[in-house]
Amino acid sequence: MLATINDLFWSYKDLFYGLGVNAILALSMYAVVALGQLSLGQAAFMGVGAYVGAIVTVKLGLPFGIALLASMIAPAIVAAIVGIPTLRLSGVYLAIATIGLGEVLRVIYLNTDYVGGALGFSGIPQKADGWTIYGLLILILVAFLIIMRSRIGRACEAIREDEDAARVMGVNVTAYKMVGLILSAALAGLGGALNAHFSSFISPAEFGFENAVAILSYAVLGGVTTPFGPVVGAFLLTALPELLRELHGLRGVFNGLIIVLVMIFLPKGLLGFRTKRVG
C-alpha cells in the first residue's frame, strides 16, 4: 500500500511541485491585479528569478537559501526600474511595458552563453522539495490574507474601484502600485527559482509571453476578490491539462478559452466572494 502511494507520488511529483509553484506565481499576479493593474511580465520576472537563482547555486556554489533570496531581490529591482516611469500613468501602460520587458529579457537569455543561451541552463541541483514549496506557498497566502483584512486591503480595493476617490481619502496610490509591482516581481522570481530547482533545467522559451498569459489566467479564473482565488485558479489550470493529457498540445488554446469564458460568465472569477476588509 505504502509502496503504491510512493509510486504514485513519484510519477506525479513534478505535477505536485508544479501545482505549488504555479500557485505562488498566481499569488504574484494577485499583488498586481488586486490593485487594478495588469502585468504581462510575470513570466519575465519569473525568468529573472530562475536564472539568478541558478547562477547562485550552480556558478557561485552558494547555498539554496541565498539563491532564493537573490531570486526575489533581482526581479524586484527590475520591477522598480520598469515601474517608475509607468506607474504614474493609469491604464494599460504597465501591461505594455511588461510585455516589452519579457521580450527583451528573452532575447538576452538566448544570446548569453554564460547561462546556456538557446540550449538552456541545465544541471541545476534539485534542492526544492515539497516542504519548501508548500511551506512558502502557505506563508505567502496567510500573509496576504492578514494584510488584506487591514487598512492596506481597504486601500487596495479602493484603488481598484476608484483611484481618484482613493487619492482624496489619503491613499498614496502611486506608492501602493509601486510596492505591489515590486512585491509581485519578487514572488514571481521566487516561483521561478523554485521551479528551476526541481526541474533542474530552464530555457528562455519558458519565460515568454505565452507563460505570462498562463499566469494571468490563473488569477482571472480564480478571481482576485480573495487571495484564495488565484491559488484555486492555478491548481485547476495546472492539473486539468495534466489530467486530460490529450489536451496538452492545446494548452494555450485552453487557457485563452478559459479567460474568455470566465470574463463573460464569471467576471469576478470562480471564487466570487470577497474577503472582509475589517481586521
Place this chain on the structure above:
Amino acid sequence: MTILLQAEGIGKKFGALAAVDGVSFAVEEGHVHSVIGPNGAGKTTLFNMISGLIHANSGTLTFGGQTITTMPAYQRANIGISRTFQNIRIFADMSVLENVMTGMTPHLTQPVWSILFRLPAARREEREAQAEAQRLLDKVGIGHLAGTRAADLAYGDQRRLEIARALAAKPKLLLLDEPAAGMNPTETTGLLSLLKDLRGGGLTILLVEHDMGFVMGISDRLTVLNFGRVIAGGKPEDIRRDPKVIEAYLGAKVAAKLAAEGEI
C-alpha cells in the same frame, strides 16, 4: 477672523479653454462658504484643484498658511482637506462600514509588520477605527446599515455615506460637491440640519450647490462664478440682489426687466 483656504488668481486651462480663469477668494474658518454659478462655470474644476485631483496652471492656493498649489491629493487629505463628489463615488463592493474606514486612512498609522504579526497595537487601532466608523454612520443616520454592501444603499443614503466617509478623515475643510443633488425634500432637510450641526462643531465647509434655497439657507459667504471667473462675492443677502448674478443666471434681458420693475 482666520482664513483657512485662500485662492489667489488660480486658473486651469484645458487646451485653449480656460475652465477656471484667475479666481481669487478666501474661506474663513468655521464658515459655510458656497460656490455657485450656472452649469459650466468651472465649479467642479475649482473643487478638483482644491482637492488636488488636478493642479492649477496659474495662481496659488494656500491652506492654513501652507502653499498647496502643487501638493498631491493624498497629502492634502493628510493635512485636513476632504471631499465628496458630484456623481457619488463610494466604493461599491465594500460594506458601508469599510467605506468609512477607508476614509480614515490619514489616521491609521500602524506599520505593515505590526499588521502582519497582528500585534496588539494594530488590533487596537483596527478596533477603534471600527467603533469610530460606526459612530460616524450613526451621526449621519445610517448606522443600522453598516454591514450592507454600499452599492445596495438607497440614493440618499449613498450621499450620506459619502459625507460620513469624508468626515472620517477628521478634516478641517470639507468640500461638498452638490450634496443635495437628486435628494427629495425630506432628505434635503435632513442634510441641511446635518451641515448646520457640523458647522456648529467648528468644521469649515466649502459647498457647490444648485439648490438656491439650500444655499441661501446655510451659507455665511458666497462666491459666484461664471465662465470661469468670479463675478460676485459676499453675504447671501447681497448676492441675492446683485444684478450681475441675476444676469448670469437669467440672462441680460430678464435682469434688465426686473431692474426696470424695481425688483432688484
